[in-house]
Amino acid sequence: MGKTIAQKIFDRHLVNKPFGDEINVLRLDAVFCHEITTPIAINDLVSRGKDRVFDPTKIKAVIDHVTPAKDSKTAEQGKILRDWARRNNIKDFFDIGRNGVCHAIFPEKGFVRPGYTVIMGDSHTCTHGAFGAFAAGVGSTDLEVGILKGVCTFKEPKTIKIVLNGKLQEGVYSKDLILFIIKELTVNGATNMVMEFTGPVIDAMSMESRMTLCNMAIEAGGTCGVCYPDMVTVDYLWPFIKNDFASKEAALKEYSQWVSDADAEYHEVREYDVTKLEPMVTYGNKPDQVKTVREMEGAPVDQIYIGSCTNGRIEDLRIAAAVLKGNKISDNVRGIVSPATPAIFSQALAEGLIAIFQDAGFCVTNPTCGACLGMSNGVLANGEVCASTTNRNFTGRMGKGGTVHLMSPATAAATAITGKITNSPLFKK
Template identity: 70%
Template sequence: MGKTLAEKVFETHVVDKPFEDLWVLKLDTVFCHEITTPIAIADLQAKGMDKVFDPKKIKAVIDHVSPAKDSKTAEQGKALRQWARRQGIEDFFDIGRNGVCHALFPEKGFVRPGYALVMGDSHTCTHGAFGAFAAGVGTTDLEIAVLKGVCAFKKPKTLKIELKGALPAGVYPKDAMLAVISALGMGGGTDRVLEFSGPVVDSMSMEGRMTLCNMAVEAGGTSGICMPDTTTADYLWPFIGPEGEGLFATKDEALAEYSKWSSDEDAEYDRILGIDCSTLEPLATYGYSPDKVKPVREMGEVKVDQVYIGSCTNGRIEDLRAAAAVLAPEVRKGRKVHKELRAILAPATTEVYAAALREGLIEIFVQAGFCVSNPTCGACLGMSSGVLASGEICASTTNRNFSGRMGKGGMIHLMSPASAAATALEGRISVARISAAKKGGEV
């Protein structure tokens, strides 16, 4: 019997099985942010264990509230900053050099095929896009992860999700993932790794794969995972090739090495879910859970107060391109976002922001009347920079539509960046003109 990629990562990283079905894995890297880490640091200090297992393997960022919005969040930033200095953590990304963790760390080349990694954040599953086992954990698990470089898991089963066909014009990885979550339900992937495969994934960029894996947790999944391929090697090349760490002389060498991080043909899956993407259309959520999904066409007249484009789900450069491609033709005609709504763009990282400037995208957003914010998680979880008032409705490219998530009494409809841009123009949930926007997001 063959093995799945996730099983291979488990078997190569296990250092202890203290109890039946509890696998303690050696971690290749541990990521930290300012919301869930400071209490772990304080607890380690109180216990006289203020150390880290390896400062080179720990990466830290201030991202959830950046810049600080009040004294309490400033203290959280300070706690993380001082800890990084004290422990000699060189890869610490402070305000101005930062970005949303699950966009920033891949961009820095910190995630590699075959890695096992954790972070005190549920969307850590994003990093599985590189062929890694990446799981969100709580503060206690994080505390031991930074101290000892290990984390314990029940060995997850793997659920294979085959995305067949091809995405039609106007339909994006976000739509495909909403269809997956709708099919699985919110608990359908619990204690499972969600392995994405099929022609749609094969032809998808790393950004698109990260969008898929990012929302694995919305179906309860422990990690998303995709097989490393040439797209993965191309993305990582600046870090692994001769210009970077020099791990490989050629991409073929890298691919040969990474190919071992693939599921075997005869691997055993808990379940196989096939979705024909050719028949998909733009989707959005309704209600207060991410598995409540229907075609935008069937949403009816939903007047929107705020449009939000950003987050670890859809704040990457491709997402900005797709939204700008919808806006650009209208902006050229002098049109702006609907006068009865406000629209916010938060590029996911400083580098995404810089690329969007270089490509002229920021100008399109500004001319359209978007408030262009700095990189932060902010509004996605209702902490800052775009919190809703009671009774307000937001069309958002984020990942959760829970009641109160973006502000008490607010309602969130999740959708793709292209759909969010169309909605911003129309003032109600809409996909007008998105299939006409040039493929690849050219503006």
């Protein structure tokens, strides 16, 4: 019997199985940290007299959730992370001016490689599986042990294989695809499972689109989303790995070990032809409550938010700007765009995208997670509705009493112009 990519990564990283097949203790290649879930772990380590890290080169930290700090409490959280990074010689620490949304900036810096094990105190850590890695969100205690010992526990990685055939129509994106998949699986359908995305639709996707797809695996309960590494992966990583390999082909050959065997055992295999998939949007307050934009067209909104670890990358800003170019947003809405990293911001500036957003009437913020979870930079008032490119539409997520509709950047931009949920002109049907 062959093995899945997750099983292969587990095999390579297994430290031991202290209770038989019940639990695997894995060695970690990377531990990512941000200022919301890490400070409590740091404080606990300090109070135990264990203020040290297993390997400072494998720990990466960023202040991203509330930045710049909005009050004394968030300033203190930033300070705890900053001081800790300094004392423990963590060189890859990204403070204000160099900071971006964790799941955008860490891949951008080349910190995730095929075959890696990655944890972070953040549920959207599943994003990094786009590189053919096993990456999982954990709580502060797992994070604390990861920081101290470089290990984490996981159950056997059962996998749901999702084969995506056909070709996405113009104006339909990986966000629409993942909303469709979550609708199919439900919010509890992939609990304790790895979600393996494969097929011609994935082969044709950019790394940015694959990250959007894997980012929302957790919304179906998935431990990690994963795509096989291919030449798209190698091209993305090439600036960081060019000294390690004689050629891109050599890198691809090395990374090809991180692909599931043809006879691997799956918990479930699902196959879809997504050629006719339309732009999708959530209603209600669970990410599996999904309809086509066509079905939801005309529903009024108050705020548009384009950004986050799901859809704040350069590809997303290009798509939204293509829709907004030459248009103004409706007088009935306010628009906020938050490029996910400084490099994305600079690129958007150089390409003229920032000017398009501003001319349309958008507020452009610095890179931060803020609005997505109602912490800063775009919190909703009671009864307000946001058209958002983020990943969660839970009740009160972006502000107490607020409602969130999740959608692609194209749909969000089109919705900004009309003030009502609207299909983008990029979707021709």
